[in-house]
Amino acid sequence: MTFLPRIRLKMAVRRSRTQKIALIPSRLKVFSRCIGLGLLTLFLITWVFPTQAQHPPIPLTGSTQAQFLSRELLTGNKEQDINSVQEDNNALTQLEQGKAFYAAGRFWQAIRVWQQAMQAYQAQGDRIHHALSLSYLSLAYQELGQWHEAEQTITQSLNLVANLLKPTPNHQRLLAQLLNTQASLHYVQGQMEAALETWKQAEQAYQDAGDQTGVFGSQINQAQVLQALGLYRRSQITLERVQTQLQTQPDSSLKAAGLRSLGVALQVVGNLEESQQVLQQSLAITQGFDSASDQSATLFSLGNTARALQEFEDAIAYYQQAASTATTTLTQVEAQLNQLSLLIETQNWTDAQTLVPQIYAQLSNLPLNRAAVYAQVNFAESLIKMGSNVDYTKPALLGERDIITPAPIPNPSAIAQLLARAIHQARQLNDKRAESYALGQLGHLYMKTQQWLEARGLTEKALTLAQGIQATEIAYRWQWQLSQILQHQGNLTGAIAANREAVHTLQSLRRDLVAINPDVQFSFRETVEPIYRNLVELLLSNQPTPELLTQARETIESLRLAELENFFREACWQVQRQTIDQIDPQASVIYPIILPDHFAVIVSLPGKPLRYFQTDVAQTQIDSTIEQLLQALNPVWSNKERLRLSQQLYDWLIRPIEPELKENEIKTLVFVLDDALRNLPMAALYDGQQYLIENYNIALSVGLQLIEPRSLLPQQLKALTAGLTEARGGFPALPAVELEVQNIAAQIPTKVFLNQQFTHQTLQEQIEATPFPVVHLATHGQFSSKAENTFLLTWNGRIKVKDLDQLLQTRQRQNTNPIELLVLSACQTATGDKRAALGLAGLAVRSGARSTLATLWSVNDESTAQLMVEFYRQLTQSQVSKAQALRQAQLTLLRQPNYQHPFYWAPFVLVGNWL
Numbered sequence: 001m002t003f004l005p006r007i008r009l010k011m012a013v014r015r016s017r018t019q020k021i022a023l024i025p026s027r028l029k030v031f032s033r034c035i036g037l038g039l040l041t042l043f044l045i046t047w048v049f050p051t052q053a054q055h056p057p058i059p060l061t062g063s064t065q066a067q068f069l070s071r072e073l074l075t076g077n078k079e080q081d082i083n084s085v086q087e088d089n090n091a092l093t094q095l096e097q098g099k100a101f102y103a104a105g106r107f108w109q110a111i112r113v114w115q116q117a118m119q120a121y122q123a124q125g126d127r128i129h130h131a132l133s134l135s136y137l138s139l140a141y142q143e144l145g146q147w148h149e150a151e152q153t154i155t156q157s158l159n160l161v162a163n164l165l166k167p168t169p170n171h172q173r174l175l176a177q178l179l180n181t182q183a184s185l186h187y188v189q190g191q192m193e194a195a196l197e198t199w200k201q202a203e204q205a206y207q208d209a210g211d212q213t214g215v216f217g218s219q220i221n222q223a224q225v226l227q228a229l230g231l232y233r234r235s236q237i238t239l240e241r242v243q244t245q246l247q248t249q250p251d252s253s254l255k256a257a258g259l260r261s262l263g264v265a266l267q268v269v270g271n272l273e274e275s276q277q278v279l280q281q282s283l284a285i286t287q288g289f290d291s292a293s294d295q296s297a298t299l300f301s302l303g304n305t306a307r308a309l310q311e312f313e314d315a316i317a318y319y320q321q322a323a324s325t326a327t328t329t330l331t332q333v334e335a336q337l338n339q340l341s342l343l344i345e346t347q348n349w350t351d352a353q354t355l356v357p358q359i360y361a362q363l364s365n366l367p368l369n370r371a372a373v374y375a376q377v378n379f380a381e382s383l384i385k386m387g388s389n390v391d392y393t394k395p396a397l398l399g400e401r402d403i404i405t406p407a408p409i410p411n412p413s414a415i416a417q418l419l420a421r422a423i424h425q426a427r428q429l430n431d432k433r434a435e436s437y438a439l440g441q442l443g444h445l446y447m448k449t450q451q452w453l454e455a456r457g458l459t460e461k462a463l464t465l466a467q468g469i470q471a472t473e474i475a476y477r478w479q480w481q482l483s484q485i486l487q488h489q490g491n492l493t494g495a496i497a498a499n500r501e502a503v504h505t506l507q508s509l510r511r512d513l514v515a516i517n518p519d520v521q522f523s524f525r526e527t528v529e530p531i532y533r534n535l536v537e538l539l540l541s542n543q544p545t546p547e548l549l550t551q552a553r554e555t556i557e558s559l560r561l562a563e564l565e566n567f568f569r570e571a572c573w574q575v576q577r578q579t580i581d582q583i584d585p586q587a588s589v590i591y592p593i594i595l596p597d598h599f600a601v602i603v604s605l606p607g608k609p610l611r612y613f614q615t616d617v618a619q620t621q622i623d624s625t626i627e628q629l630l631q632a633l634n635p636v637w638s639n640k641e642r643l644r645l646s647q648q649l650y651d652w653l654i655r656p657i658e659p660e661l662k663e664n665e666i667k668t669l670v671f672v673l674d675d676a677l678r679n680l681p682m683a684a685l686y687d688g689q690q691y692l693i694e695n696y697n698i699a700l701s702v703g704l705q706l707i708e709p710r711s712l713l714p715q716q717l718k719a720l721t722a723g724l725t726e727a728r729g730g731f732p733a734l735p736a737v738e739l740e741v742q743n744i745a746a747q748i749p750t751k752v753f754l755n756q757q758f759t760h761q762t763l764q765e766q767i768e769a770t771p772f773p774v775v776h777l778a779t780h781g782q783f784s785s786k787a788e789n790t791f792l793l794t795w796n797g798r799i800k801v802k803d804l805d806q807l808l809q810t811r812q813r814q815n816t817n818p819i820e821l822l823v824l825s826a827c828q829t830a831t832g833d834k835r836a837a838l839g840l841a842g843l844a845v846r847s848g849a850r851s852t853l854a855t856l857w858s859v860n861d862e863s864t865a866q867l868m869v870e871f872y873r874q875l876t877q878s879q880v881s882k883a884q885a886l887r888q889a890q891l892t893l894l895r896q897p898n899y900q901h902p903f904y905w906a907p908f909v910l911v912g913n914w915l
Helices: 091-103 107-124 127-143 147-161 169-188 192-209 212-228 232-247 253-268 272-289 292-308 312-325 329-345 349-363 370-387 412-428 432-448 452-468 472-488 492-508 510-516 520-527 529-539 546-568 619-632 639-653 655-663 675-679 736-747 760-769 801-808 837-846 861-875 882-894
Strands: 047-049 067-069 587-594 598-604 611-616 668-671 697-700 719-723 750-754 774-783 791-794 797-800 821-829 851-855 908-912
Touching: 091 107, 091 127, 107 127, 127 147, 127 169, 147 169, 169 192, 169 212, 192 212, 212 232, 212 253, 232 253, 253 272, 253 292, 272 292, 292 312, 292 329, 312 329, 329 349, 329 370, 349 370, 370 412, 370 432, 412 432, 432 452, 432 472, 452 472, 472 492, 472 529, 492 529, 492 546, 520 529, 520 546, 529 546, 546 587, 546 598, 546 837, 587 619, 587 639, 587 655, 587 675, 598 639, 598 655, 611 655, 619 639, 619 675, 639 655, 675 837, 697 882, 719 736, 719 760, 736 750, 736 774, 736 861, 750 760, 760 797, 760 801, 774 837, 791 801, 797 801, 801 837, 821 837, 821 861, 837 851, 837 908, 851 882, 861 882, 882 908
Parallel strands: 587 668, 668 697, 697 908, 719 750, 719 774, 774 821, 821 851
Antiparallel strands: 047 067, 587 598, 598 611, 774 791, 791 797, 851 908
């Protein structure tokens, strides 16, 4: 084993024996937010600050979002030699010095000179510049997480000018800047309504000042807050208005900057294609003006959007262009760091190894500021990831003194020295946030080399710093890291406690989960999901008690919600704790969990403690069995092989609990499925003699906390039905759809719209006009693990999942009856997408419908028509639940010689309320 040298950081990395582990975060402010765009990625009007880097898993060199800073604050984005700035006792000069320090990311030095300027202006009785100095101080305090000082200074600033401002452009511009600073503080403190109102006031002040750029920036800020409040439609309208207004402006560097900021905002909220289009417009303008720095910033943002779209080759090309056109060493390194992290993510080791020495050579040329510290820590992170493919016990490939020497994988000692330098620089800057990142990453390196004592001390120190500035978006990482360290040390109790705190921190930030760290959008499975899964595994180890089982179940349900929020990059679900007893006394909820070394199952039975069982089997074998069974469900495969695979999964999932299901007279099985299991129809599991559907009603759920227990009464049945029978949009015709909707109309009152009548506008008008309890859409559609690839086909285009949820929830927003049942009878999960069913779950939850019936793959349209007709016939019977109706309809096909194969009846799944 290669041991790292003990780095001298002048800090205590050892704990005294009596010192307790710092696991409990300091008071966390739980924001009532549905989405945001990053705790620090604020729009501070009106000049565009260079977009900074993002690369998984730590946004150390910034985030995806552009930052607007006031024209008065920044002198531009050119790199400055801050070390050559001479201190001056002149207050005006001190203001300018502070701006230079702030622009360079040296916030503590900016505070020091601005405090001097503020005191000078106060002595002179110059209230305007006194107020301006206080406003600047508030911005710097916000950067350092010193919220009390930030609030105090901006309040003093506004009080100073309350009775002094005149209705002139200069005074209104000053007022707008102060209001903008105050709004940004409201935003990071989670005071969304106050932030929205203050940015509206800032917009008006910029309007009065004739500053159109400031107006655009204020409107973009408001759109972000509207997203945070869950007002997605209003946010979208605001962004569209900004885009329209920008298009009317003549080409200029300001227009290009505004479009770039708009494109980045669209990227963060998930409108990726629109983001790409807007950024391309910005790039075209910057190329026309031959502005290299603006081109570099826009190319960088295009790289981030391409990466979010998983267009990795394009993203690499954009990052390379951004680096080649960069006008500063820092922006060049940031682009190269993003390129390196993406090369590592796609396992392109050859190109990654080529890029490493290029970045190394430039690190020593970076200015002393926060971005430079983040760049070094991000570089270290990438090197650690590369090193994870190498056995550290082998001889080192790179010595400490050869830090710039090209080599395939650097020695851990060299990485440690790099991080030690970053820590030293962060302390020079008095930047606790940057110091926490660097310390935590150094702890991660020690963890990788299995030097557990040093790793633990560094991680605890990083955690303490993060908690001290209430940086919970950092703290959860170090809580998770501490849990891993304690687990390796054999301290199971401590590991569970630390892991639980990491999950709790994520839950407190859950509604900002995409917002905490835009990189979560790219690396959810690597960065967030393992924290939940590991806690479940720890809780289930060593014969778990009922209390631990309850905690494990709650963790699983929280993970399912977090997945959906990551899927949509939005979150606005109000959840409530429920037990199966409250919903259905004849139902059982089954939680299968695929863990590295075993197949775990938690079972909830009415009136009984939670049950747990597991089968010792490798995750690779489970995944292989699931993949083979999915293929075997094609009728061309051998029935014998299909039944063998199906019975294997039955033995893992159902067989151990069979006696208790019968003893408790369970009629309905509700599955909260994990990972690739979601693409499988549980109805097709085979016990050796019968399919599961032959003995139980079956439903799927994201979790009980999203179920509203309510039955669909026969007298409520009234359907709005729309569909396509003709080929459209590259999809084949569905001739049996006409027969399907006609037969449904024969069962229940139905209003039908086919082909040319089936448009987005018609559907919206009908849903708004008549309270149909059932909406039945017989059309092609696709579910995917990406929201942008989840859609339904209409005559005149596609309805994407976000648009569909807005359309279907119209009545709910109007306080009329929501849709009881949404039926999607010709959809499919995306081929080759192991998490495609996530799109189905997301649509089901976001649609606002209490229940959703859909298909996992495209089925013969004649058999589908028969099943749907029988389903509605069953619903007209009294005392028949939706799950029972679906089961009977599936059994009807199963008993027909032509449709006995599960391919025809198994893919129909009921998601949500099964009553």
